[in-house]
Amino acid sequence: xxxxxxxxxxxxxxxxxxxxxxxxxxxxxxxxxxxxxxxxxxxxxxxxxxxxxxxxxxxxxxxxxxxxxxxxxxxxxxxxxxxxxxxxxxxxxxxxxxxxxxxxxxxxxxxxxxxxxxxxxxxxxxxxxxxxxxxxxxxxxxxxxxxxxxxxxxxxxxxxxxxxxxxxxxxxxxxxxxxxxxxxxxxxxxxxxxxxxxxxxxxxxxxxxxxxxxxxxxxxxxxxxxxxxxxxxxxxxxxxxxxxxxxxxxxxxxxxxxxxxxxxxxxxxxxxxxxxxxxxxxxxxxxxxxxxxxxxxxxxxxxxxxxxx
Numbered sequence: 140x141x142x143x144x145x146x147x148x149x150x151x152x153x154x155x156x157x158x159x160x161x162x163x164x165x166x167x168x169x170x171x172x173x174x175x176x177x178x179x180x181x182x183x184x185x186x187x188x189x190x191x192x193x194x195x196x197x198x199x200x201x202x203x204x205x206x207x208x209x210x211x212x213x214x215x216x217x218x219x220x221x222x223x224x225x226x227x228x229x230x231x232x233x234x235x236x237x238x239x240x241x242x243x244x245x246x247x248x249x250x251x252x253x254x255x256x257x258x259x260x261x262x263x264x265x266x267x268x269x270x271x272x273x274x275x276x277x278x279x280x281x282x283x284x285x286x287x288x289x290x291x292x293x294x295x296x297x298x299x300x301x302x303x304x305x306x307x308x309x310x311x312x313x314x315x316x317x318x319x320x321x322x323x324x325x326x327x328x329x330x331x332x333x334x335x336x337x338x339x340x341x342x343x344x345x346x347x348x349x350x351x352x353x354x355x356x357x358x359x360x361x362x363x364x365x366x367x368x369x370x371x372x373x374x375x376x377x378x379x380x381x382x383x384x385x386x387x388x389x390x391x392x393x394x395x396x397x398x399x400x401x402x403x404x405x406x407x408x409x410x411x412x413x414x415x416x417x418x419x420x421x422x423x424x425x426x427x428x429x430x431x432x433x434x435x436x437x438x439x440x441x442x443x444x445x446x447x448x
Contacts, residue, residue: 142284144256146249154249156256158284161190163291163431166258166279168243175233176203177221179241180262182279183207187433188289191369191376195330200402204328207429209277209297212323213310213410214239217266220323227316239266241275255282264299272303283444289433290444295325300422309391310414313357321357321411322396322404325427327378329403333367336399340364343438352399357411359394361387362445365405366435377436380405381445383426390423391415 142159149155152169155162164185171178176197183206185194194206203221212220217239223231224238247259257280264273276298283292301307312320329336338351340360345351355363362381369376386393394411398404407427409415417423430436430444 140285140287141254142286143253144281144284146256148249154258156281158281158291159188159286161186161188163188163281163284164293168260171240173202174240175222175235175238176205177210177219177238177240179208179210179219180243180260181205181208185293185431187376187431188284188286188291189374189433191374191433192330193333193376193378193431195328195403198328198331198402201328204326204402204404207325207327209241209275210323210326210406211239211264211309212312213315213414215266215272215305215308217272219264220326225312225315225317225320236267239264239272241265254284255280270303272301272307274300274302291431292444293429293431295427295429296424297325298422298424299417301417301419304419306416306418308414308416309410311408311410313412314410314414319356320396321394321408322406323411324393324407324409325425326406327380327404327429329365329367329378331403332370333365333376333403334400336365336367336403338363338365338397338399339438339441341438341442349398349400352397355395355397357394357396359392362441363395363397363405364436364441365397365399365403367403374433375435377430377432377434378405379428379430379432379436379441379444380407381428381430381448382407383428383448386425386427389425393425
């Protein structure tokens with residue numbers, strides 16, 4: 140059974156999207172006071188229809204992990220991920236002069252209607268010295284709220300244009316020399332109680348815990364599902380991370396960055412294995428879908444949720 144979607148906007152701070160009596164997501168866009176954590180908008184909390192929280196915020200192991208957020212770990216010598224920066228031959232160093240930020244500029248008028256709502260945002264990516272490097276058009280659409288199935292969907296689109304006078308070079312710790320650390324792009328950090336969750340891919344690969352995550356680390360794939368068990372209650376939640384069909388034709392194909400332990404995390408990495416350059420005046424675009432579900436979803440159920448995607 141479908142349910143209407145409502146929006147509450149606290150201007151200058153956040154937008155809350157709710158359905159069926161549950162605040163499904165909070166999009167926080169006010170300036171972040173911790174510059175070292177790469178100030179930028181983020182989604183937290185993200186919840187299932189039963190109200191289970193499925194994002195983590197500023198965990199003690201990585202304070203710059205904030206729910207669901209767009210990132211760029213290595214961008215022309217700058218860090219739009221937050222926290223320590225990886226330097227080959229040395230390791231991770233606190234280099235505050237490398238930390239960039241994303242500035243919220245404005246929203247297009249909100250127009251919620253019935254079973255869906257879209258947040259249409261304009262942002263600017265700014266390097267540490269204050270120069271504007273990129274313009275972004277971002278949309279988040281909440282839809283397909285199904286109270287019977289206990290599922291709903293979030294579509295996240297990014298369209299980025301280089302406004303710098305030099306090419307922007309997108310990379311990751313792996314392209315900088317650290318194997319198996321290709322994190323960058325749209326990143327999800329799960330709550331601590333989902334640590335050790337199971338990972339599933341479209342061809343049946345994956346499995347339990349970190350062994351399942353390791354099987355999909357650095358691989359391409361149309362979708363990836365992460366299922367974990369919550370503390371205190373005997374229940375599971377599943378998040379499905381999926382690429383839109385056109386993402387497969389991108390000039391720089393994506394690969395999964397996924398861990399189950401020591402932290403639950405998934406990223407749509409656009410520069411896992413290889414760095415790429417975006418010339419001045421040019422842009423790129425991606426569309427993603429995240430299905431948030433109560434319970435554990437098997438391969439058939441995941442495909443059913445993505446059949447029109």
